[in-house]
Amino acid sequence: MFDLAIVGAGPAGMSAALTAADHGLTVVVVDEQQRAGGQIFRQPPEDFSGSVLHPTAGYGWATDLIRRFETDTRLTTEFGWSAIGVLSDDTEPDCLRVAINHPEHGTRVLGTRRLLIATGAYDLPVAFPGWTLPGVMTAGGVQTLVKAQKIAPVGDVVLAGAHPLLLLVADLLVRDGVPVREVAFAQSIPTPAEMLHALGAVPGHLRMLAETGAILARLTRKGIRVSPRTIVTAAHGTDRVSRVELARVNRQWKVTGTPRQVPSSHLVLGYGFSASTELARQIGCDLVYDSPRGGWVVAHDERLQTSVPHVFVAGEPTGVAGADQSRAEGALAALGVAVSLGCAVPRAAFTEAERHIRKATQFSTVVQRMFEPVREALGDLATRETTICRCELVTRDTLDDFLEASPFVSSVNAVKLSCRTGMGPCQGRYCENSVGAILATARKQPIGLGGRFSAHLPIKPVPVGDLQALDAPPEQSEPNDPGTPPH
Ligand SMILES: Cc1cc2nc3c(=O)[nH]c(=O)nc-3n(C[C@H](O)[C@H](O)[C@H](O)COP(=O)(O)OP(=O)(O)OC[C@H]3O[C@@H](n4cnc5c(N)ncnc54)[C@H](O)[C@@H]3O)c2cc1C
Missing domain, CATH: 3.50.50.60 (FAD/NAD(P)-binding domain)
Incomplete structure (x- = not known):
């Protein structure tokens, strides 16, 4: 042991x-x-x-x-x-x-x-029209492919979200020769008061902040558009992404303008973790x-x-x-x-x-x-036809209709039992945030009040036959005599 x-x-x-x-x-x-x-x-x-x-x-x-x-x-x-x-x-x-x-x-x-x-x-998953199309990826996922497998997207890329990781990934892609069309941030440029507040982050982190500034300068020099207060509202395409829809938002990340279309074969999302x-x-x-x-x-x-x-x-x-x-x-x-x-x-x-x-x-x-996502606004991006739970293929209209018909339901687990969101092999990793945000908006309650999904063994999908071994006695560690207390 x-x-x-x-x-x-x-x-x-x-x-x-x-x-x-x-x-x-x-x-x-x-x-x-x-x-x-x-x-x-x-x-x-x-x-x-x-x-x-x-x-x-x-x-x-x-x-x-x-x-x-x-x-x-x-x-x-x-x-x-x-x-x-x-x-x-x-x-x-x-x-x-x-x-x-x-x-x-x-x-x-x-x-x-x-x-x-x-x-x-x-990566924090966010559901909006088209988010399940091939070509839509998360920033952490793209970074992982590039870092661990040396594989970069083939074709052009739009990055959208609200986390500084987007800048690191944009830089990584540009260095790999990938055409980056635009980097869209839902936040606005910080106000002087916010900058003053952020000074607390500076001590000991100058190199990191300088690196972020250098990336921004590199992207701008290459003519890449970096757009604040801009959110992705849809990804369009038949069998994969061909165009990304971006819209202006206010400080609460609510869409204020008419969306514009940006042709792109990939959309990389980075709203945080x-x-x-x-x-x-x-x-x-x-x-x-x-x-x-x-x-x-x-x-x-x-x-x-x-x-x-x-x-x-x-x-x-x-x-x-x-x-x-x-x-x-x-x-x-x-x-x-x-x-x-x-x-x-x-x-x-x-x-x-x-x-x-x-x-x-x-x-x-x-x-x-500085980078807290506005989760209720992200929940609002899903339309009635949008897939929320991609394991069980549950669309938003199922949730909306259930919540309207069941006014006393106020927990994500009750939604799960009736709508099957979170019952698939990912056990809610993809949809818990969206379900929580949609429920909170419908009930006008904070997201945390809706509770969370539970998780069960196996927490990651495995073949059923692999569960037989759970009956076996635990392995003993080689180097330690189980009776010997540590020193
Ligand atoms: C995809 C991704 C990319 C990131 N890139 C950056 C970046 O470039 N710069 C930055 O500042 N921050 C980045 N972050 C944030 C980063 O996670 C943290 O700053 C830091 O790595 C956290 O360290 P940690 O030890 O807590 O967790 P991690 O570094 O995430 O380590 C957790 C480890 O646990 C393993 N693990 C998880 N579940 C299981 C399981 N059930 N069984 C076996 N193994 C398991 C994972 O494989 C992982 O290796 C990234 C986060 C993610 C998710």
């Missing part, structure tokens, strides 16, 4: 693993990617030529963190494996059984005393709604212990806050895990980890406030 199983090898998971190993814990790290780095430092496969990591500006520590993680022989790693759920065993209350699945090798069960959820975030909380939901952790921090996020105490015994959380499932904060939280969570297993951890180690988190939070709260 391992002392600690970590799901996610991004900045949070890597820093937690190294800190936990430094305190003598046996650690297994599971990640469905082929290599460490997480989303921001996603690496190409080792056999790709020129697979050298060039970390985003401001994250100079990344190369060293990844190198230390990849060369640390104390750690057990399971790359290419997805954690599909966690089982508890009444006969062994101190053991959690983490089910992991591999597309070729099936399912295995790992036994662990503690679990750290460091599963990161994913949703915290990846499905594993925490499946285990039964409490969640809280916090829109600027990524919607539903995992509740935790000051040492990142969740409401479920033996389960800790770090990085973006606690709130989308950037790689610095994820790395700092990983270290703090590992210290909390070590203490919970009886290790002596000097108070100074906690003080140091907490100092890093405070510093990172100063930046992340400013960014979160």
Whole structure:
């Protein structure tokens, strides 16, 4: 049995693993990617030529963190494996059984005393007419293809959304020779008062801000139109996108002008991120709604212990806050895990980890406030014919008619039971935000009041035959005698 199983090898998971190993814990790290780095430092496969990591500006520590993680022989790693759920065993209350699945090798069960959820975030999906057409992609998805597989879109591109990642992706595409037609931001240019407020984000992040300014200058020099207060209202095409509809919006992201058409074979969307909380939901952790921090996020105490015994959380499932904060939280969570297993951890180690988190939070709260999506306005983009749940093919008219006929329904789960939104293999990852926003508008209530979907094992789709292995006893870790307490 391992002392600690970590799901996610991004900045949070890597820093937690190294800190936990430094305190003598046996650690297994599971990640469905082929290599460490997480989303921001996603690496190409080792056999790709020129697979050298060039970390985003401001994250100079990344190369060293990844190198230390990849060369640390104390750690057990399971790359290419997805954690599909966690089982508890009444006969062994101190053991959690983490089910992991591999597309070729099936399912295995790992036994662990503690679990750290460091599963990161994913692109916020937004439903509007045409969003399911081939050629419509998310900014994170495009970045992943370019970074990890060296594949760029063939044809021209319009980027639209509300998150600075759009600029990074536009720059990446331009450097790859992809014709970028326009970058549309739903926000307006910041007012002097907003700029003054944003000064809190500057200390320690000058390089990052300078890089963003340099990208904007590069795009403008190339004649690429960057349009503030502009939202995408539709993607048109027969079997794929051929034209994108953009419209002016006011400060609340409500359409004010007549839409204009921009010919393009791709539309890249970047409205921000949703915290990846499905594993925490499946285990039964409490969640809280916090829109600027990524919607539903995992509740935790000051040492990142969740409401479920033996389960800790770090990085973006606690709130989308950037790689610095994820790395700092990983270290703090590992210290909390070590203490919970009886290790002596000097108070100074906690003080140091907490100092890093405070510093990172100063930046992340400013960014979160500046780029919070106006979720109700995004919900309004879907017309009656728009597909909301792409797994179960439920269109908006089904939801509207149900809500009109059932005036006492006020939760997304009640909508799910009647309309099937969220019942498909993605368990609501694509549609929860749209359903929540549509419900909130219909009931004139805050989105958080509508609650959230639950998640069930397997949290990611697997062949039914692969579930047989869940009956097997958990694997024992090689290096640790289960009876030996950590030191
Ligand atoms: C697609 C994408 C691109 C991004 N690009 C940038 C960028 O360029 N610049 C920037 O500043 N920020 C970017 N971000 C934000 C970025 O996620 C964070 O700043 C940072 O990576 C968070 O670190 P983390 O350790 O919390 O999570 P992540 O880095 O997201 O790491 C989480 C890891 O968990 C793994 N995982 C998740 N669920 C499971 C599961 N069930 N089983 C096994 N493994 C699992 C994932 O494969 C991932 O490797 C991006 C986010 C996304 C979603």
